[in-house]
Amino acid sequence: DVKVTQSSRYLVKRTGEKVFLECVQDMDHENMFWYRQDPGLGLRLIYFSYDVKMKEKGDIPEGYSVSREKKERFSLILESASTNQTSMYLCASSGPNRNEQFFGPGTRLTVL
C-alpha cells in the first residue's frame, strides 16, 4: 500500500513564526503536492514538485515556499505564519502518469 505520512496531525503556532510541514511517501513517486483545504473551497494547490530540487507554483503560492532535497520528502514552509494561514494542509504524491494522487492524513495548523 502507498503510504504518505505527514509529520504532525495538529500544530499550533504564533503569528510570525516560521513553520515547517513535512511529508514523506514510500512509493518512489516522482510527483508530490501540497494543498490547503478550507470549507467550501475544496483543495487548493499551493506548490508541487515533479522531481528532486524541482518545484512549481500552484494556484495559491503566496506566503509559502517548499523544499525537495530527497525524492521521498517534500516540505512546506511558512516563512512568517499569519492567521489567514490557519487551515488543513494535505500532502499528496503520484506516479509517472500523474493521475491518481495518494494523500496523507493532513495537518491541521492553527496560527494564533
Add this chain to the structure above:
Amino acid sequence: GENVEQHPSTLSVQEGDSAVIKCTYSDSASNYFPWYKQELGKGPQLIIDIRSNVGEKKDQRIAVTLNKTAKHFSLHITETQPEDSAVYFCAAKGNNAGNMLTFGGGTRLMVKP
C-alpha cells in the same frame, strides 16, 4: 485555468436512498475526471474516475457519468449506507502546465440510518 464547481455542498439522505453529486468544469480540454472520498480524520482517497472518451463508468454501487458537450459530470451512489457518509470531491485534469488536478469545493454527504 480550469475552474470546477460542485453542488450541493451538503447532502442528507436516508439509508438505502440514492445520492447524486454534480460538477461542472470550464476547460473543454480537460480529459480526466476523478472523484475522491474523504472520511473523517483521513486524507482524500480515489474512489472512481472517468476519462473523456467514456460517457459512463460503474463500480458496484457507485457510477460516474460525463457529458463533455455540457462540461459536467456526476457521481451517483445507489443503496447508500452509513459508511458512505464522508466528504466527496470531484476534480478535473485541465490543460494547464503540468496537467494538475483542479478540485471542486466538496460535498458533505450524510447517510441517516
